[in-house]
Amino acid sequence: MVFVLTGSERECGMSAAEETPGGEDMPWGEVTPEAARRLLVAAVEAFAERGYHATTTRDIAGRAGMSPAALYIHYKTKEELLHRISRIGHDKALEILRAAADRDGTAAERLADAVHSFVRWHAERHTTARVVQYELDALGPEHRAEIVELRKQSDGAVRRIIDEGVAAGEFVVPDVPGTTVAVLSLCIDVSRWFNTQGRRSPDEVGALYADLVLRMVGVQK
Template sequence: MGNPVDEPVDDEIGIDWRRLEDVELTPILAASLDAFYELGYHGTTVREVARRVGVTVPALYYHHDSKEGLLIALLELSTADVLTRANAADRDGGDDPLRRLANVIEAIVLRMTNRARLASLEGEVRYLSDENRQRYRAVRKGVEEVVLRVVQAGAASGDFTVEDPAETTRALLGMCQSIPRWYHAEGTLSPEEVAAKYVAIAMKTVGVQPK
C-alpha cells in the first residue's frame, strides 16, 4: 500500500519529515537532557546526571568521558536530526522554490517546537571546546546550506526578491532558532500553528506577496 498523498515521506531516507516521534535516547543522555534543561549546562554536574540515571559516576564515565561529552552527543543528535528533516523537506518541494522554502521552514519549526528541550541546548554551545564547537558547526552549516540553496534558487528564478541570499538565510534561521526560548507545549499555539506563522513570515522576508 502506498503512502497517503498528504504524508510526504522521503524515499531516500524513509522518513516523514512532518512527523516527529519521541527521540530515542539512552538513559544517560535522557537524564543529561533533563538536567541541562532544568539546571543549565553550567549548573549540572556529572554526579547529578549519574544520580538521575541511578549509576555510579565511574559507570557514567565508561560511556561518556566528560560532561562536555554528554552535551556534544546531544547536540550532534539534535543537529543531525534537523538536517535530515530539512533535506527531506527540500527534496519534497521538487523544483518549486516557494514550496521548497515553505517545506524547509515548516520542517525546522516543527522540530524546534516538538523537540524544544533538545533544540534549546544550542544555547549551551558556548561551553564547548574549540574542537567540539567545530564539530557542531560543521553539521549546523549543513542546515544553513539547505536554506541558502533554496533562497538562491528562488532569487535566480525571480520568485524571491532578495538582495543578499546569505544574509537572508541567516535571518530566517535566526528567527527559527529563537523558538525554544519562548515556546511551551502547554501554550496556546500548536507546533503546526507556529510553523504556519513562520512560513508566512519567511515568505514575506523573501519578498513573496500573499495571494
C-alpha cells in the same frame, strides 16, 4: 536510514530482527545500551533546565536512577555527553532542512516546508533544541569545530532554496546571505521561548513561521 557515525554497536546483545524499543522514530533510539540512553535523556533534561555548567554529573546520574560513577562507564566526560547530544541533534536538524531542500516543488513550497518542519522540531523537542542550539560554547575546541561545520551546512541548505527562488523569479530578496541568517535565527530561537503550556501547538507555530518567512522573501499570496 540509521546514520550512526560512532556506531558499531549493532553487534550488541539483541538479534538483527529486533528493533530498539520505540522504533526508528524514537528521539534517542540510536543510542544503544539502554543505560547510556537513559543517561543521555537525563542529561538533555538537566542541561535544558539549568544549563550545561549549572548541571552536575550527580544530577544527571540521579535522574537516570543511577550512581554518579555509572556515568563514566558510558561516557568519558560530561563534555562528551554534551557533544553526543549536540551531534545527534544537529544531524537531525540538517536532515530536516536537506529533506525539504531536495524535494520536488517550487522554491516557495520547499522554503515553506523547510521552515514549517524545522520550526516544528524546535518547538516539539524544545528541550533538546535548547541544548543543541545554545550550549555550543561549552564544547571543547575540536567538538565545537565539528558542530560549527554542521551549522554551515544547514545555512547552505537554506541559502540554496532562497537562491533558487530568486533565480526563478519567485522571490525578491536584496540580501540573500543576510536573509538566510535571519530565517535560521528566527527558527532556532523558537526553542528559547516555546512553552508546552502555551496556546500554540508546534504545528501552528510552524505554519505561522512558514507564512512569515514567505513574506520575508517577497512571495505574494
